[in-house]
Amino acid sequence: MNTNRRGFLGGVSAAALVASSGAVAQKKYDEGASDAEIRIGHCCPYSGPASAYGVIGKLHQAFWKAVNDAGGINGRKVNFITLDDGYSPPKTVEVVRQLVEQEKVLLLYQTLGTPTNTAIHKYVNQKKVPHLYISTGASKWGDPKHFPWTMGFQPDYHTEGAIYAKHLLANNKDAKVGILMQNDDYGKDYVEGFKEGMGKEGSRIVKHVTYEITDPTVDSQVIQLKDSGANVFFNVSTPKFAAQAIRKAADIGWKPTQYLNNVSASVASVIKPAGFEASQGILTAAYLKDPTDKQWDESPDMKTWRAWMDKNMAGANQADANYVFAYCVSTLMLETLKRCGDTLTRENVMRQAAGFKKLELPLVLPGITINTSPTDYYPIQAVQLARFKAESWELFGDVMHAESS
Amino acid sequence: MPAFPKKWLIVLLVLGVVVPLLQPVLPNLVSDYRLFLVSTMMIAAIAVLGLNLLTGFNGQISLGHGAFYAVGAYIAAILMDQANFPYWATLPFAAVLCFIVGYLFGLPALKLEGHYLALATFALALAVPQILKYKWLEGLTGGVQGIVLNKPEVPFGLPLSEDQWLYYYCFIVMVFLYWAASNILKSRSGRAMMAIRDYHIAADTMGIDTALYKTVTFGISAAYTGIAGALSASAIAFVAPDSFNFFLSIKFLIGLVVGGVGSLAGSLIGGVFYVLVDNSAQALSTFVKNDLGLQFDLSAYTVFGILLIVLMYLMPMGIAGGVYALIRSFRRAAPVSPERSAPAATRKPAQAGESH
Numbered sequence: 001m002n003t004n005r006r007g008f009l010g011g012v013s014a015a016a017l018v019a020s021s022g023a024v025a026q027k028k029y030d031e032g033a034s035d036a037e038i039r040i041g042h043c044c045p046y047s048g049p050a051s052a053y054g055v056i057g058k059l060h061q062a063f064w065k066a067v068n069d070a071g072g073i074n075g076r077k078v079n080f081i082t083l084d085d086g087y088s089p090p091k092t093v094e095v096v097r098q099l100v101e102q103e104k105v106l107l108l109y110q111t112l113g114t115p116t117n118t119a120i121h122k123y124v125n126q127k128k129v130p131h132l133y134i135s136t137g138a139s140k141w142g143d144p145k146h147f148p149w150t151m152g153f154q155p156d157y158h159t160e161g162a163i164y165a166k167h168l169l170a171n172n173k174d175a176k177v178g179i180l181m182q183n184d185d186y187g188k189d190y191v192e193g194f195k196e197g198m199g200k201e202g203s204r205i206v207k208h209v210t211y212e213i214t215d216p217t218v219d220s221q222v223i224q225l226k227d228s229g230a231n232v233f234f235n236v237s238t239p240k241f242a243a244q245a246i247r248k249a250a251d252i253g254w255k256p257t258q259y260l261n262n263v264s265a266s267v268a269s270v271i272k273p274a275g276f277e278a279s280q281g282i283l284t285a286a287y288l289k290d291p292t293d294k295q296w297d298e299s300p301d302m303k304t305w306r307a308w309m310d311k312n313m314a315g316a317n318q319a320d321a322n323y324v325f326a327y328c329v330s331t332l333m334l335e336t337l338k339r340c341g342d343t344l345t346r347e348n349v350m351r352q353a354a355g356f357k358k359l360e361l362p363l364v365l366p367g368i369t370i371n372t373s374p375t376d377y378y379p380i381q382a383v384q385l386a387r388f389k390a391e392s393w394e395l396f397g398d399v400m401h402a403e404s405s
Numbered sequence: 406m407p408a409f410p411k412k413w414l415i416v417l418l419v420l421g422v423v424v425p426l427l428q429p430v431l432p433n434l435v436s437d438y439r440l441f442l443v444s445t446m447m448i449a450a451i452a453v454l455g456l457n458l459l460t461g462f463n464g465q466i467s468l469g470h471g472a473f474y475a476v477g478a479y480i481a482a483i484l485m486d487q488a489n490f491p492y493w494a495t496l497p498f499a500a501v502l503c504f505i506v507g508y509l510f511g512l513p514a515l516k517l518e519g520h521y522l523a524l525a526t527f528a529l530a531l532a533v534p535q536i537l538k539y540k541w542l543e544g545l546t547g548g549v550q551g552i553v554l555n556k557p558e559v560p561f562g563l564p565l566s567e568d569q570w571l572y573y574y575c576f577i578v579m580v581f582l583y584w585a586a587s588n589i590l591k592s593r594s595g596r597a598m599m600a601i602r603d604y605h606i607a608a609d610t611m612g613i614d615t616a617l618y619k620t621v622t623f624g625i626s627a628a629y630t631g632i633a634g635a636l637s638a639s640a641i642a643f644v645a646p647d648s649f650n651f652f653l654s655i656k657f658l659i660g661l662v663v664g665g666v667g668s669l670a671g672s673l674i675g676g677v678f679y680v681l682v683d684n685s686a687q688a689l690s691t692f693v694k695n696d697l698g699l700q701f702d703l704s705a706y707t708v709f710g711i712l713l714i715v716l717m718y719l720m721p722m723g724i725a726g727g728v729y730a731l732i733r734s735f736r737r738a739a740p741v742s743p744e745r746s747a748p749a750a751t752r753k754p755a756q757a758g759e760s761h
Contacts, residue, residue: 047706089643119643
């Protein structure tokens with residue numbers, strides 16, 4: 001485990017706080033924690049149409065097993081209970097109730113999906129169960145005033161969309177934008193953020209086409225975009241469709257400035273299938289290191305991660321960025337629990353989760369840190385723009401913070 | 406139809422009323438979570454019953470009952486969300502509207518038989534979640550975000566927990582609907598429905614208006630499933646297009662086939678089965694993986710599939726039919742005075758009546 005200095009300092013100061021409050025030998029537990037174990041609940045789709053996300057859950061399982069093999073957290077083993085919800089909201093309600101009421105977990109983390117988390121949002125807040133670092137990019141999770149027990153993790157789609165719009169307005173005076181959007185909550189969040197960022201220049205969006213996740217291709221949508229005369233292409237699609245769209249644009253000789261959403265920034269699953277030549281100059285916003293991007297091959301955290309993957313998840317496809325994401329979030333959860341020390345109450349878990357100052361996590365881009373507070377429930381809010389050049393992403397400009405939104 | 410002995414029915418009803426009240430005595434056994442689980446079973450049982458009326462008793466196959474379930478759920482959710490309806494008042498609206506939708510869908514379905522009908526309903530199941538996202542309806546349906554609702558509150562200041570009340574609410578609705586279904590089936594109309602299933606042309610010749618009966622059955626079946634959907638909207642307190650994907654329809658059909666096609670008790674078993682298997686599939690999968698050392702990831706659908714095949718071998722008439730056959734063979738073995746056996750085993754599989 002690679003400790004970093006700031007994390008260590010934070011841990012010490014948290015320990016000092018606990019000590020100074022006179023609770024030296026006092027161990028405090030809520031349901032789900034004891035001298036021997038900490039129970040953590042999780043659910044994600046291992047089966048059904050969204051089961052591609054199941055790999056995230058599998059990494060979490062391996063992660064907590066590795067933590068336990070190394071001695072656990074402050075002497076306690078983590079009992080990680082993960083259930084399959086098939087990405088179906090009614091099922092999520094059922095399994096989360098099972099986790100909270102039958103399995104009596106201390107906290108829930110990384111529950112996956114926007115509709116699924118919406119279905120349990122009220123419930124977990126009524127029950128006052130920490131609902132941490134959930135796996136969705138919707139913008140509604142950082143609302144500590146109304147939902148003090150729920151916290152997101154990644155930069156939300158809304159913010160990212162707004163960042164593209166700002167970059168566009170600053171660099172292109174006569175932009176005509178064509179948008180390709182997946183017709184669901186994820187797509188809408190991006191486009192709403194983009195429109196907000198465009199402000200009164202919104203009329204520059206000349207064409208807005210959508211596709212369904214069940215569609216075989218997006219060829220006709222790309223042709224429509226070209227015919228609209230757009231010279232900027234905002235590509236809000238998941239990997240398979242993003243690759244198709246980039247390819248199709250090149251095939252029909254459409255050469256707009258392309259903004260590609262971070263969801264599809266993987267070199268292995270998007271850029272390579274689309275073709276390196278067709279992808280030159282594409283812009284995206286990133287916050288994690290892409291495992292298929294050669295420039296990170298020598299960075300120590302990437303090396304640690306690869307070694308960890310070889311040891312704990314032999315045979316897994318290391319080009320899958322979901323593994324990077326899951327590893328990074330699990331590290332944050334581990335850090336949160338470590339900081340809780342012997343006060344494993346639900347309230348303290350939330351207090352620690354909302355008390356990160358400039359924490360560095362492995363596999364996050366240099367310069368991006370975790371910052372939270374009792375009024376700021378967005379752990380990562382910064383991204384950096386990158387342009388595709390030769391065979392990898394080239395970061396440029398400053399790290400952009402979006403605390404304003 | 407295997408008759409359900411009356412004394413058993415009474416025992417079950419009494420148990421259904423009394424067990425939730427034992428919560429203070431056995432807090433771990435009768436937990437809120439378990440009551441909630443039983444409520445979802447009852448909701449599934451109503452939906453399966455709806456499908457059974459159509460497939461089991463009228464011989465029309467539907468792969469799209471998830472669509473009616475979704476329509477019922479959305480009608481209830483929209484009424485509660487936009488018009489501030491109390492949750493219980495949404496049921497009649499869901500029933501009536503689903504009846505109309507089902508009736509209208511039943512009209513073109515008259516021209517389609519067997520597999521063709523199955524495919525048409527399949528299309529319906531695929532279309533409904535898309536329609537719910539449609540931008541003209543977004544104002545009502547909330548689009549992909551869905552609608553967040555409140556859970557049913559306990560009325561009259563009864564000393565019950567939310568889940569206990571939800572349980573009784575579903576229980577009352579379910580008992581009423583089963584009672585109604587059993588009365589429909591015992592009536593002249595019920596016999597007409599079954600006659601159409603058994604031999605379409607003969608039924609026609611005897612003067613049964615087959616077109617009318619088939620469309621009305623479609624409507625009633627949709628209404629039942631719609632009521633189940635409306636109940637689920639209250640129970641889950643959230644609806645979204647993702648809740649009603651195509652697998653839902655398949656699960657109803659599996660519940661129906663496993664429970665027993667053409668049996669009321671079978672529908673109840675089917676509902677219980679569908680929730681139980683869904684829940685235990687993962688436990689079974691980890692068991693196979695960790696304890697038996699086999700490197701398989703069994704998804705819930707794999708378990709469904711395997712169980713289905715096994716059951717078709719052991720109990721081709723579903724669990725209800727199988728248990729009934731067991732009891733009969735047991736009675737036959739024991740020396741009992743010759744009693745009039747229930748309408749003998751001429752019950753055909755549903756689709757048999759559909760052939761020309």
